[in-house]
Amino acid sequence: MSETSPGTIAAAQTDGAAGGKPLLQVRDLRTELRVEGGPIMAVDGVSFTLTAGETLGIVGESGCGKSMTALSIMGLLPRPIGRIASGSVELEGVGDIVKLPERRMMSVRGDDISMVFQEPMTSLNPVFTVGFQLTEAIRAHRSVSNQEARRKAIDMLNLVGIPLPDVRIDNYPHQLSGGMRQRVMIAMALACEPKIMLADEPTTALDVTIQAQILNLMNRLKRETGTSILLITHDLGVIAKMAQRVLVMYAGVVVEEAGVNDLFAGPLHPYTVGLMRSIPRVDRSVARRRKLHTIKGVVPSLGNLPKGCRFSDRCPDVHDRCREAEPPLAAPDDLAPGAPARRVRCWLHCQKGRG
Numbered sequence: 643m644s645e646t647s648p649g650t651i652a653a654a655q656t657d658g659a660a661g662g663k664p665l666l667q668v669r670d671l672r673t674e675l676r677v678e679g680g681p682i683m684a685v686d687g688v689s690f691t692l693t694a695g696e697t698l699g700i701v702g703e704s705g706c707g708k709s710m711t712a713l714s715i716m717g718l719l720p721r722p723i724g725r726i727a728s729g730s731v732e733l734e735g736v737g738d739i740v741k742l743p744e745r746r747m748m749s750v751r752g753d754d755i756s757m758v759f760q761e762p763m764t765s766l767n768p769v770f771t772v773g774f775q776l777t778e779a780i781r782a783h784r785s786v787s788n789q790e791a792r793r794k795a796i797d798m799l800n801l802v803g804i805p806l807p808d809v810r811i812d813n814y815p816h817q818l819s820g821g822m823r824q825r826v827m828i829a830m831a832l833a834c835e836p837k838i839m840l841a842d843e844p845t846t847a848l849d850v851t852i853q854a855q856i857l858n859l860m861n862r863l864k865r866e867t868g869t870s871i872l873l874i875t876h877d878l879g880v881i882a883k884m885a886q887r888v889l890v891m892y893a894g895v896v897v898e899e900a901g902v903n904d905l906f907a908g909p910l911h912p913y914t915v916g917l918m919r920s921i922p923r924v925d926r927s928v929a930r931r932r933k934l935h936t937i938k939g940v941v942p943s944l945g946n947l948p949k950g951c952r953f954s955d956r957c958p959d960v961h962d963r964c965r966e967a968e969p970p971l972a973a974p975d976d977l978a979p980g981a982p983a984r985r986v987r988c989w990l991h992c993q994k995g996r997g
């Protein structure tokens with residue numbers, strides 16, 4: 643996890659708020675993977691809405707289903723093992739993209755939603771210059787001449803802060819640093835002015851200084867272009883810096899959804915509380931590290947989930963009801979009327995089990 647000072651969290655809390663029109667509505671998404679030992683539900687009934695101009699974070703430990711959620715939305719599930727078993731992904735102005743034929747989906751990718759992955763070398767082709775790849779991406783979605791595409795590519799490299807863009811455009815990916823390659827990926831993702839950028843651990847492979855630069859770049863571009871961001875990370879420090887709202891995922895389901903301010907001020911789900919305690923912080927006065935807590939145990943195997951609450955084997959607050967039935971994702975019982983919407987999947991907070 644990256645280092646997060648109390649100051650960083652405070653900065654993100656004032657960084658705008660959600661409230662635009664819905665752009666992407668994911669409803670009861672279930673994604674099945676046929677793996678050895680039988681099928682698993684990697685995403686098991688996930689619902690959320692991404693609104694115009696917001697950054698929505700998805701956080702959770704490794705294997706919680708964050709990437710499978712993203713790949714389901716993009717129509718890029720691993721073949722032949724992955725398939726969307728049920729649910730819908732409604733994209734504003736397009737409709738349910740789960741039902742789109744692959745040809746139409748290809749134009750949605752890039753035109754409407756583009757994706758940035760953790761490791762740019764797996765997405766950039768090493769045998770072509772970045773300029774060639776960038777202009778191809780532009781020409782695949784816009785009818786412009788080669789010359790115009792090249793000019794647009796140089797503008798994009800400039801926008802994402804690549805020095806000497808008219809020289810760098812003719813470099814091969816291996817001639818760029820990791821941070822510059824990730825900037826190129828962001829340029830490619832934004833080249834066709836998508837409504838949504840889906841970023842899956844975009845800075846995890848980078849060192850802390852470059853990570854901060856890329857996150858600042860994404861925040862700046864979001865402000866300048868109005869692109870909404872769905873940001874996947876295992877790092878609550880990144881969420882604090884970037885997102886206005888957050889979904890916490892555990893073992894294929896959402897266990898908490900809240901505004902970033904509310905989540906950091908008072909996490910409700912015991913899993914979120916555990917994640918918060920494992921954020922490294924520097925003490926304000928003495929610059930002394932607090933003792934780090936970790937959540938005991940590991941994420942359960944999706945083929946062998948505990949009965950009842952999926953977190954019950956690791957939860958410090960587990961009680962009898964938790965092992966009998968899985969709690970619903972619901973508004974907390976004591977949510978004040980008029981308070982910002984939030985949801986939690988825990989019997990401690992949703993005794994009535996209302997949805």
Ligand SMILES: Nc1ncnc2c1ncn2[C@@H]1O[C@H](COP(=O)(O)OP(=O)(O)OP(=O)(O)O)[C@@H](O)[C@H]1O
Nearest residue numbers: 675677684703704705706707708709710720876944
């Ligand atoms: N290609 C694959 N083949 C088989 N199982 C997979 C594959 N990819 C993911 N899974 C399984 O699907 C589940 C969800 O994985 P997913 O990649 O979505 O997790 P994640 O939250 O993105 O984790 P990480 O933080 O490690 O990227 C896990 O149980 C994982 O083992």
Ligand code: SF4
Nearest residue numbers: 951954957964988989
């Ligand atoms: S439902 Fe029970 S086991 Fe699950 S998180 Fe809440 S208290 Fe813990």
Ligand SMILES: [Mg+2]
Nearest residue numbers: 708709710842
């Ligand atoms: Mg992942």
